[in-house]
Amino acid sequence: MASARGSWFLWFVACAVVALLPGCGGHPKDVLTPVADTSPQSPKVEMLIATTRTRSTVPGEMFNGERARTPAFADMTISIPPSKVRKEGQVAWPKRLPSNPATDFATVKADDLNVDQAKKWLSASVRKTPDGSVLVFIHGFNNRFEDAVYRFAQIVHDSGVHSAPVLVTWPSRGSLLAYGYDRESTNYTRNALETLFQYLAKDSEVKEVSILAHSMGNWLALESLRQMAIRNGRLPAKFKNVMLAAPDVDVDVFSQQIADMGKQHPQFTLFVSSDDKALAFSRRVWGDVSRLGAIDPEQAPYKQELEAHKITVIDLTKIKSGDSMNHGKFAESPQIVQLIGQRISEGQTLTDSRVGLGDHILVATTGAAAAAGNVAGLVLAAPVAAVDQNTRDNYAAHVGSLAGADGTRPAASKNCDRTRPTPNCTH
Numbered sequence: 001m002a003s004a005r006g007s008w009f010l011w012f013v014a015c016a017v018v019a020l021l022p023g024c025g026g027h028p029k030d031v032l033t034p035v036a037d038t039s040p041q042s043p044k045v046e047m048l049i050a051t052t053r054t055r056s057t058v059p060g061e062m063f064n065g066e067r068a069r070t071p072a073f074a075d076m077t078i079s080i081p082p083s084k085v086r087k088e089g090q091v092a093w094p095k096r097l098p099s100n101p102a103t104d105f106a107t108v109k110a111d112d113l114n115v116d117q118a119k120k121w122l123s124a125s126v127r128k129t130p131d132g133s134v135l136v137f138i139h140g141f142n143n144r145f146e147d148a149v150y151r152f153a154q155i156v157h158d159s160g161v162h163s164a165p166v167l168v169t170w171p172s173r174g175s176l177l178a179y180g181y182d183r184e185s186t187n188y189t190r191n192a193l194e195t196l197f198q199y200l201a202k203d204s205e206v207k208e209v210s211i212l213a214h215s216m217g218n219w220l221a222l223e224s225l226r227q228m229a230i231r232n233g234r235l236p237a238k239f240k241n242v243m244l245a246a247p248d249v250d251v252d253v254f255s256q257q258i259a260d261m262g263k264q265h266p267q268f269t270l271f272v273s274s275d276d277k278a279l280a281f282s283r284r285v286w287g288d289v290s291r292l293g294a295i296d297p298e299q300a301p302y303k304q305e306l307e308a309h310k311i312t313v314i315d316l317t318k319i320k321s322g323d324s325m326n327h328g329k330f331a332e333s334p335q336i337v338q339l340i341g342q343r344i345s346e347g348q349t350l351t352d353s354r355v356g357l358g359d360h361i362l363v364a365t366t367g368a369a370a371a372a373g374n375v376a377g378l379v380l381a382a383p384v385a386a387v388d389q390n391t392r393d394n395y396a397a398h399v400g401s402l403a404g405a406d407g408t409r410p411a412a413s414k415n416c417d418r419t420r421p422t423p424n425c426t427h
Contacts, residue, residue, distance in 0.1 A: 030146070042079045
């Protein structure tokens with residue numbers, strides 16, 4: 001009875017919050033349909049996309065949050081509106097579609113590439129750089145494809161980095177309810193990322209590689225580097241810098257990963273914040289073991305281990321953030337701006353994922369398991385989904401993913417593309 005009363009109480013809290021708050025707005029989604037370049041004076045960012053996401057059939061989405069059998073590649077050009085209409089550090093999402101390059105971030109090119117075409121793109125882009133360098137960005141948990149693309153375009157432009165930009169984007173469903181799925185998607189992508197790293201290591205035109213990873217993306221980056229080191233016996237000297245921003249990684253596992261990489265490893269820079277609420281949630285999910293991005297670097301045994309591996313640590317705990325979860329502070333930190341040449345002012349964090357009101361309620365009022373996407377979590381989100389578009393989108397996706405909890409399975413698709421299978425595709 002007590003648990004039943006508790007469930008109904010949480011339901012009541014959710015309904016009460018919904019009653020008191022208006023429906024949430026937001027920018028349009030599926031914004032990646034190319035538009036005419038009607039603002040030729042606006043800066044452009046060209047990037048190579050490497051992804052293990054499945055190709056979407058939805059116009060303007062390009063890739064969704066499901067897992068593809070083989071990696072895919074794309075050549076994208078994003079138009080950045082002039083500085084007079086946008087603060088540095090911000091993504092100027094369109095208020096309506098189609099995007100207006102004079103005022104919005106706008107996609108002006110989005111071409112699929114095969115592997116050989118991707119190699120040619122990279123070669124040409126590296127030759128344009130002054131130092132033969134490549135910057136690889138790996139996004140974190142709870143990111144749609146378009147979130148990662150536009151945010152990386154903003155990073156490249158605002159930082160003034162002249163490296164060839166490569167976005168590695170893995171299958172994230174873009175919802176707090178999908179924490180477990182997202183984590184397994186990083187594991188799913190390890191081999192693909194290592195293959196990319198191996199190619200960069202062997203390409204004589206590439207002289208230097210820097211890696212910037214955020215949140216759960218750090219797990220993917222570290223695991224792929226570890227695999228590469230074990231396979232090759234060492235990491236290549238050209239892998240100069242690895243920047244670990246708010247890493248959602250078990251501290252004990254990190255120690256092993258670094259040890260497995262051997263003495264020759266990149267210069268690691270770790271950005272931590274002990275008030276990171278997202279990592280506090282993750283700690284609950286993973287058995288109350290500290291997450292790397294939320295440690296106190298001055299306390300034992302962390303201080304000694306970090307010094308032993310010559311890892312630079314920047315503690316952002318005392319830095320104020322516009323991010324309510326304190327999970328994207330490094331985007332506003334002058335230290336990381338110096339490290340990657342950015343000039344990011346206060347503004348949005350590195351993720352623009354659509355977090356619904358229902359998602360926030362789940363994190364605040366339920367246990368880790370419910371927030372990670374089980375049936376109880378969906379029940380609690382139901383009343384909020386009625387009025388909040390972001391929760392409604394996330395909720396609908398998870399109802400579909402949990403179909404079969406009673407022993408049934410979603411109907412299999414009859415039109416299966418073996419190179420880009422749909423979630424329900426069977427062969």
